Amino acid sequence: MPTTTYDNTGVPIDDEGFFTDPARWTEPMAEQIAKEAGIDALTDRHWIVIRFMRDQYAAKGTGPTVRVLGKVSGVSVKELYQLFPKGPAKTAAKIAGIPKPRGCI
Amino acid sequence: MGKHIVILGGGTAGTMTANRLCRTYDRDECLVTVVDQDDDHLYQPGLLFVPFGLARPDHLVRSRPRQLDEAVDYKMARIDRVDLDARTVRLAGGIQLSYDVLVVATGARLLPEETEGLTGPGWGEKVFTFYDLPGATGLHDALERFEGGRVVVDIADLPLKCPVAPLEFAFLADWYFRSRGIRDRVELTYATPLDGAFTKPVAAKALGGLLNDKGIELVTEFTLGEVDGEHGRLMSYDEREVAFDLAVVVPLHGGAEYVGRSAGLGDELGFVPVDPHTLQLPGRHEVFAVGDAAGLPASKAGSVAHFEGEVLVHNIGQFLAGQPLDASFDGHANCFVETGFHKALLIDFNYDTEPLPGHFPGPVGLPLLKESHAAHLGKLAFEWLYWHSLLPGRELPGIGSAMSEHGKHHVPH
Ligand SMILES: Cc1cc2nc3c(=O)[nH]c(=O)nc-3n(C[C@H](O)[C@H](O)[C@H](O)COP(=O)(O)OP(=O)(O)OC[C@H]3O[C@@H](n4cnc5c(N)ncnc54)[C@H](O)[C@@H]3O)c2cc1C
Numbered sequence: 001m002p003t004t005t006y007d008n009t010g011v012p013i014d015d016e017g018f019f020t021d022p023a024r025w026t027e028p029m030a031e032q033i034a035k036e037a038g039i040d041a042l043t044d045r046h047w048i049v050i051r052f053m054r055d056q057y058a059a060k061g062t063g064p065t066v067r068v069l070g071k072v073s074g075v076s077v078k079e080l081y082q083l084f085p086k087g088p089a090k091t092a093a094k095i096a097g098i099p100k101p102r103g104c105i
Numbered sequence: 106m107g108k109h110i111v112i113l114g115g116g117t118a119g120t121m122t123a124n125r126l127c128r129t130y131d132r133d134e135c136l137v138t139v140v141d142q143d144d145d146h147l148y149q150p151g152l153l154f155v156p157f158g159l160a161r162p163d164h165l166v167r168s169r170p171r172q173l174d175e176a177v178d179y180k181m182a183r184i185d186r187v188d189l190d191a192r193t194v195r196l197a198g199g200i201q202l203s204y205d206v207l208v209v210a211t212g213a214r215l216l217p218e219e220t221e222g223l224t225g226p227g228w229g230e231k232v233f234t235f236y237d238l239p240g241a242t243g244l245h246d247a248l249e250r251f252e253g254g255r256v257v258v259d260i261a262d263l264p265l266k267c268p269v270a271p272l273e274f275a276f277l278a279d280w281y282f283r284s285r286g287i288r289d290r291v292e293l294t295y296a297t298p299l300d301g302a303f304t305k306p307v308a309a310k311a312l313g314g315l316l317n318d319k320g321i322e323l324v325t326e327f328t329l330g331e332v333d334g335e336h337g338r339l340m341s342y343d344e345r346e347v348a349f350d351l352a353v354v355v356p357l358h359g360g361a362e363y364v365g366r367s368a369g370l371g372d373e374l375g376f377v378p379v380d381p382h383t384l385q386l387p388g389r390h391e392v393f394a395v396g397d398a399a400g401l402p403a404s405k406a407g408s409v410a411h412f413e414g415e416v417l418v419h420n421i422g423q424f425l426a427g428q429p430l431d432a433s434f435d436g437h438a439n440c441f442v443e444t445g446f447h448k449a450l451l452i453d454f455n456y457d458t459e460p461l462p463g464h465f466p467g468p469v470g471l472p473l474l475k476e477s478h479a480a481h482l483g484k485l486a487f488e489w490l491y492w493h494s495l496l497p498g499r500e501l502p503g504i505g506s507a508m509s510e511h512g513k514h515h516v517p518h
Binding site: 064065066067068071072077078080081085086087102 | 262263326328330342343344357372373374402
């Protein structure tokens with residue numbers, strides 16, 4: 001399994017760069033992952049979404065979809081795309097250090 | 106005293122479950138009540154054929170109570186709310202039912218008004234859905250009038266029922282315009298929020314290949330944000346545009362409204378988050394969900410409801426007997442994908458195994474993931490099977506709830 005280094009700590013990730021062990025994530029890592037994803041600075045609005053992703057993962061074992069995020073995170077789908085232009089559910093999951101959301105069929 | 110099993114919804118899943126339960130238990134052991142809001146049972150797979158004039162709308166609807174075993178107590182009313190603590194269901198009109206076991210089978214609801222502009226200008230004129238009967242009928246008229254231009258088939262977002270139906274629509278549209286001799290005047294586009302033609306790689310490649318062969322453009326990762334019917338544009342949230350003269354949109358889906366009103370019953374989208382293997386609501390052992398109403402990582406399809414039914418009826422029996430739930434649903438789904446020109450292809454998969462090539466139900470049988478005339482005949486025969494075998498809750502010989510790997514070939518991605 002590949003590993004990478006954030007905040008001077010080695011962490012295991014999958015082929016697409018998602019954390020496989022969310023317990024290894026720390027808040028300082030988020031800025032760095034965000035930069036890699038093309039987001040220069042994380043605002044308070046970003047952090048609302050990132051914390052929500054982690055809470056949902058802890059409760060349900062998978063990150064939410066964009067639709068669910070838009071319904072319950074307090075950030076509308078439109079704004080989610082402004083915050084995370086390349087696909088909010090995937091990008092926010094990556095920055096929040098949780099595995100790729102499973103989504104539905 | 107007998108137990109009271111209340112089934113909410115008398116569509117595909119509720120009807121099959123009720124009939125299976127009646128076959129398993131005597132009326133004095135279990136009284137089965139089914140609640141639904143109307144008397145018209147619609148054969149939903151037939152909606153695909155209506156726009157192309159291949160099915161008559163009035164042939165797809167039959168009396169709802171007539172599909173139910175005589176022993177079922179059928180109540181026609183709108184469900185207003187479930188009170189999980191009191192174990193009661195309140196119906197419009199003030200009726201209250203109490204239950205020993207509750208089965209939620211109220212399916213999925215279409216939510217076109219949740220997408221900006223979708224039901225605005227052009228709705229019913231050049232923007233349609235074929236997912237309900239009025240939509241499919243209106244689209245038939247629009248297709249007959251259509252003489253050329255840009256046609257887009259779009260899935261707003263997931264989840265949706267019968268995830269292959271929009272693909273089938275695109276394939277049939279290609280066939281339809283060809284048989285009318287105007288295909289060269291039609292640009293066909295298929296837009297999906299997925300990153301390919303299907304969720305799983307092997308099928309995505311096969312189905313994407315078919316789109317390509319038929320000259321249908323594939324637009325991926327397109328989540329519908331807004332419809333501008335006046336100027337004929339679909340806009341995605343990431344600000345891409347697809348222009349159209351005729352748009353066929355599968356709207357957002359959600360669970361029944363009352364699910365959201367009933368504390369502890371539903372998730373954010375109104376689906377019931379039951380255990381994917383036992384179909385039981387965590388923390389509420391007497392509550393189960395089946396069919397499209399269940400929030401599972403499985404397809405929302407009639408075939409899934411059928412396979413779930415076997416597990417569900419067994420597990421309800423175990424629950425009533427105070428025994429552990431020992432039957433486990435594996436996510437088995439089985440769909441015929443109509444591809445036009447009197448052909449179809451079959452896919453068979455579950456939670457763990459993606460649709461693979463091979464044969465079904467065993468090494469000698471229908472080809473999987475490959476077009477054949479036999480599969481098209483299978484799709485057509487399915488309607489008879491639906492009314493006469495699946496709805497009555499009969500098992501299909503040789504095809505069990507658990508998916509078989511027999512006849513399937515694993516292929517590298
Ligand atoms: C175009 C199309 C093509 C399809 N093709 C296929 C196919 O080829 N193969 C396949 O397997 N599946 C197919 N499906 C999917 C299949 O039809 C559904 O998955 C199946 O009907 C699900 O059954 P269900 O009982 O969960 O929901 P439904 O059959 O939709 O039943 C839900 C019932 O609940 C009732 N209800 C809802 N809310 C309330 C309320 N508040 N009060 C009272 N009653 C209520 C409704 O009236 C309805 O009768 C297709 C679907 C569509 C739309």
